[in-house]
Amino acid sequence: MPVLTTGPHDATGPRHLTLDNGLRLVGVRRPGSPLAALRLRIDVGSADEAPGEHGLAHVLEHLVVRCSMGGGRVADGALVEAATGRPHTSYDALVRTADIATAGDVLGAAFRQLKPDIRDLGDELAAIRRERAQRTADVRWRVQEAMFAALCPDTPYAHPVLGDPGTVDGLTSEAVHRFHSRWYHPSRATLVIGADRVDEELAALAERARLWAPGRPRTESRAAAPPPDGHAVVSEAAGAGRRAVAVGFTEPGTPADTDAGFALARRSVRAARGIDVLRLRLRSRTCTWVMLSATDEPAAVRSVAAALRAVRELLLGPDGAALLRTEALIPELRSADDIQQSVADASDASDASDRIPAARPTTATGVGEVADVIARWQRRFAAALPEGPAA
Numbered sequence: 001m002p003v004l005t006t007g008p009h010d011a012t013g014p015r016h017l018t019l020d021n022g023l024r025l026v027g028v029r030r031p032g033s034p035l036a037a038l039r040l041r042i043d044v045g046s047a048d049e050a051p052g053e054h055g056l057a058h059v060l061e062h063l064v065v066r067c068s069m070g071g072g073r074v075a076d077g078a079l080v081e082a083a084t085g086r087p088h089t090s091y092d093a094l095v096r097t098a099d100i101a102t103a104g105d106v107l108g109a110a111f112r113q114l115k116p117d118i119r120d121l122g123d124e125l126a127a128i129r130r131e132r133a134q135r136t137a138d139v140r141w142r143v144q145e146a147m148f149a150a151l152c153p154d155t156p157y158a159h160p161v162l163g164d165p166g167t168v169d170g171l172t173s174e175a176v177h178r179f180h181s182r183w184y185h186p187s188r189a190t191l192v193i194g195a196d197r198v199d200e201e202l203a204a205l206a207e208r209a210r211l212w213a214p215g216r217p218r219t220e221s222r223a224a225a226p227p228p229d230g231h232a233v234v235s236e237a238a239g240a241g242r243r244a245v246a247v248g249f250t251e252p253g254t255p256a257d258t259d260a261g262f263a264l265a266r267r268s269v270r271a272a273r274g275i276d277v278l279r280l281r282l283r284s285r286t287c288t289w290v291m292l293s294a295t296d297e298p299a300a301v302r303s304v305a306a307a308l309r310a311v312r313e314l315l316l317g318p319d320g321a322a323l324l325r326t327e328a329l330i331p332e333l334r335s336a337d338d339i340q341q342s343v344a345d346a347s348d349a350s351d352a353s354d355r356i357p358a359a360r361p362t363t364a365t366g367v368g369e370v371a372d373v374i375a376r377w378q379r380r381f382a383a384a385l386p387e388g389p390a391a
C-alpha cells in the first residue's frame with residue numbers, strides 16, 4: 001500500500017503517515033518501554049448526530065466493541081476501553097509489545113460492516129439505560145450538561161452524548177448499520193501507537209491496515225456547526241443551602257494559551273485553590289469551564305474570579321517560581337512519561353479540525369506565560385456575571 005509521509009520525521013518527533021485509504025497513522029517513540037499503547041480515534045461523536053439520532057454515536061461505540069471487536073479482548077486479557085464524546089469516539093488498548101499486531105487488528109475491526117442482531121442491540125441498550133440512570137443521578141453531571149446546552153444553543157453540541165432516551169430505546173439494527181456505514185471509514189480515523197521500535201511497528205501496522213478497509217478516502221465534510229462565542233452560568237440546588245454551579249465560556253479559534261500554558265495553569269490553580277479548570281475542543285471553538293459549590297450563581301462567579309486572581313498573584317510573587325516548579329511543572333513532566341497519555345496527546349495534536357497546538361511544558365515555560373493564561377481565564381469567567389466583569 002502506498003504510504004505518504006505527511007509530518008515531521010526527525011530523531012525524536014512523532015511519525016506521521018497517511019495511507020491510500022485515508023487512514024492517518026501516528027507513531028510516538030517510547031524507548032525501552034515493554035508496553036505499547038494504541039488509540040483509534042474516529043472523527044464522529046454526538047455532534048454529528050442529526051435530529052432523531054441523538055445517542056446513536058454512543059450506542060454504536062458499545063456495539064463496535066461488543067460485535068466488531070469481539071468484546072474488545074486482546075491476546076491474553078487486555079481489554080479495549082472506548083469512549084464517545086461530542087467531537088470524537090476513541091478506542092484504546094494497552095498491550096505488551098508482542099501483541100501490537102493483534103491489538104491493531106482488533107481496533108481495525110471497527111471498520112467492518114456492522115448490523116447487530118436483536119439480542120446484541122437489546123443487551124447494549126439495557127447497559128446504556130443503566131449508565132444513564134447513574135449519570136442523571138449526579139447533580140454535577142446534570143448541571144454540566146445544562147451548561148453545554150446554554151453555551152451551544154441551536155447546535156449539535158447542545159444535547160448530551162447519552163442522547164434522548166426515547167430515541168435510543170427506539171433504535172433499530174438498520175439505523176445502527178446506516179450510521180456506521182456513513183461515519184466509520186479509515187479516512188475519518190487516526191490510529192496512534194506509542195512503542196519502543198515505533199518505526200518498525202508503524203510500518204507493520206500500515207501493511208496490515210490495508211486489510212481492514214480498502215478503498216479511497218471519502219470527501220464528505222462534517223456538518224456540525226461550531227457553537228457561538230459566549231458565557232453561561234448554570235446551577236441546581238444541591239442541599240444544605242448550596243448549589244452545584246457550572247461556569248463556562250466558549251471562544252473562537254485557537255486560544256491564546258498553548259497546551260503547555262494551559263496544563264501548567266490548570267495544575268497551579270488546582271494545587272493552590274482546589275479548582276479544576278476543564279477544557280473541551282469543539283471544532284473551531286474551545287469550551288472552558290469550572291464546577292463548584294456555592295450559595296448562588298453570582299457568588300460562584302466571584303469566587304472563581306477571586307481564586308484565579310489570588311493564584312496569579314502567588315505566581316508573580318517571590319515564591320511563584322517554586323510553586324510553578326513543584327506543583328505544576330514537575331507533575332506535568334512526570335505525566336508525560338505515561339505511554340497512554342503520550343498517545344492521547346498525539347491523537348489530539350493530529351486533529352486538523354481544532355487547530356490547537358499540542359505542546360508539553362518544558363523548563364522554559366515561565367511564570368509570566370502561565371500567569372497570563374490565568375489572567376485571561378479570570379477576565380473570561382468574571383464576564384459571566386450579568387452586571388459584567390467583576391472588579
